[in-house]
Amino acid sequence: MKIPYYPGCTLNTVSKGFDLSARASARSVGFEMEELAQWNCCGATFPLSPDNLIALSAPAKVLANARKGGEELTTLCSVCYNVLKRTNAVMKGDKEKRSVINGFINEEYDGSLSIIHYLEILRDKVGFDKVKAAVKKPLTGLKTGAYYGCMLLRPFEDRGIDDSERPVIFEDMLKAVGAEPVEFPNKIECCGAHLAMSNTGLVTKLSGNVMTSAADNGAEIIVTSCPLCQYNLEQSQTALASATGDYKPMPIIYFTQLLGLALGQPVETLGFEKNVWDAMPLLKKKGLA
Amino acid sequence: MKIRLSGADIDGPRVKHIERVTGEDLKHCYQCGKCSAGCPVSYLMEVPPSRVMRLLQLGRVDDVEAANTMWVCVGCVQCYARCPKGCSVASVLEGMRQIQLRKGTGPTLIKDIPIPFLRKAPQQALVCGFRKFVG
Numbered sequence: 001m002k003i004p005y006y007p008g009c010t011l012n013t014v015s016k017g018f019d020l021s022a023r024a025s026a027r028s029v030g031f032e033m034e035e036l037a038q039w040n041c042c043g044a045t046f047p048l049s050p051d052n053l054i055a056l057s058a059p060a061k062v063l064a065n066a067r068k069g070g071e072e073l074t075t076l077c078s079v080c081y082n083v084l085k086r087t088n089a090v091m092k093g094d095k096e097k098r099s100v101i102n103g104f105i106n107e108e109y110d111g112s113l114s115i116i117h118y119l120e121i122l123r124d125k126v127g128f129d130k131v132k133a134a135v136k137k138p139l140t141g142l143k144t145g146a147y148y149g150c151m152l153l154r155p156f157e158d159r160g161i162d163d164s165e166r167p168v169i170f171e172d173m174l175k176a177v178g179a180e181p182v183e184f185p186n187k188i189e190c191c192g193a194h195l196a197m198s199n200t201g202l203v204t205k206l207s208g209n210v211m212t213s214a215a216d217n218g219a220e221i222i223v224t225s226c227p228l229c230q231y232n233l234e235q236s237q238t239a240l241a242s243a244t245g246d247y248k249p250m251p252i253i254y255f256t257q258l259l260g261l262a263l264g265q266p267v268e269t270l271g272f273e274k275n276v277w278d279a280m281p282l283l284k285k286k287g288l289a
Numbered sequence: 290m291k292i293r294l295s296g297a298d299i300d301g302p303r304v305k306h307i308e309r310v311t312g313e314d315l316k317h318c319y320q321c322g323k324c325s326a327g328c329p330v331s332y333l334m335e336v337p338p339s340r341v342m343r344l345l346q347l348g349r350v351d352d353v354e355a356a357n358t359m360w361v362c363v364g365c366v367q368c369y370a371r372c373p374k375g376c377s378v379a380s381v382l383e384g385m386r387q388i389q390l391r392k393g394t395g396p397t398l399i400k401d402i403p404i405p406f407l408r409k410a411p412q413q414a415l416v417c418g419f420r421k422f423v424g
Contacts, residue, residue: 008413009412009413009416010411010412010413013412014409014410014411014412015411041412041416043416043420044412044413044414044416044417044420045364045416045417045420045421047383047420048311048364048366048377048379048380048383048384049310049311049312049380049383049384049387050311050312050380051309051310051312051384052387055420077413079413079417150365150366150367153370154365154366154367154369154370155366155369155370155377164370165370189329189367190329190330190363190365190367192363193363193364193365193414193417194363194414194417194418194421195361195363195418196406196410196414196418197402197406197410197414197415197418197422198401198402198418198422199361200403200406202330202333202361202363206329206330206363209329227411227413228410228411228413228414228417230411231409231410231411231414
């Protein structure tokens with residue numbers, strides 16, 4: 001099974017470990033991610049004001065190119081997923097806007113692509129039972145907090161990746177690889193996102209709330225699917241650790257890195273060295289590395 | 290607080306313009322307050338999300354424009370996800386931000402971006418930040 005894949009800007013650079021571990025894990029569970037021959041940045045934000053059509057031209061161009069090679073498209077980054085999926089809904093459902101946007105990008109795209117997140121492939125196409133069967137190193141006893149953030153979940157009018165208030169897709173994946181998912185109240189709360197650019201204090205507070213909420217509920221490690229969440233959560237721990245002596249920073253990694261570890265990929269290929277808070281001591285302590 | 294209301298403001302062109310840009314019917318809001326309760330950044334907003342809706346219903350556009358609210362909204366869309374009436378305050382605030390940016394009157398914060406952030410941050414943060422603050 002080959003599935004066309006859109007990496008997006010960040011996965012080819014600062015989050016290369018996310019991309020590589022996902023591709024290798026896909027092969028272990030029976031599908032191939034085929035990177036689009038041509039792609040551009042999705043714009044990293046879906047315009048919330050509906051008259052802002054020019055902002056839809058970049059993601060629409062991605063979709064139009066992808067449609068030439070297939071009927072579906074997968075992505076890993078939560079923001080890319082959100083932007084592509086919502087843009088696709090506009091292209092499919094709004095004839096007038098479709099015509100204007102197609103005019104901008106010089107294409108005739110009709111919204112007939114199906115946008116599926118990597119987690120959805122694991123759940124719906126591969127099946128978590130098959131993922132479980134492919135596990136070589138069960139992550140037994142690894143207390144993992146699954147941080148969804150905003151963009152995987154909101155605001156899909158028709159059902160998105162999962163229930164927007166009580167999602168379980170991440171936890172189900174963690175159970176499949178033998179880890180122990182930890183419930184914590186802030187798992188769907190915002191990390192502060194792009195305000196990291198202009199308001200560090202706000203991001204430190206929001207991301208700090210996520211981290212203390214996870215820590216208070218027993219998480220030892222956090223997994224996420226968004227490079228910006230990963231960055232913000234990592235940054236917030238520096239401030240948390242210096243503000244309160246009893247806070248112990250934990251590793252924040254991409255879910256595919258944990259998946260890859262469980263599926264038997266060598267730990268040195270998973271890109272853990274890019275993390276601010278090293279995952280290796282914890283993984284060694286648990287006998288996983 | 291005493292405020293002076295006028296029919297001309299309530300049905301005025303500024304409110305209509307906001308409704309056109311944002312795609313929202315401001316009068317749908319019935320002030321339950323779930324948006325302000327769920328908003329992760331309302332603690333920093335000079336005018337919280339539910340009050341934005343009320344002030345705009347009353348034609349008090351200046352009061353909303355003078356507040357920091359539209360520049361603090363992070364666009365997580367929790368307000369819309371939880372609104373029983375299907376209103377998106379995030380869209381209203383983004384539209385109002387767009388109106389400022391299109392006039393060239395919004396703050397462009399490029400010079401204030403910290404250098405360590407530029408070195409280490411994922412590109413998506415910059416792309417998104419520029420979209421939100423520069424237009």
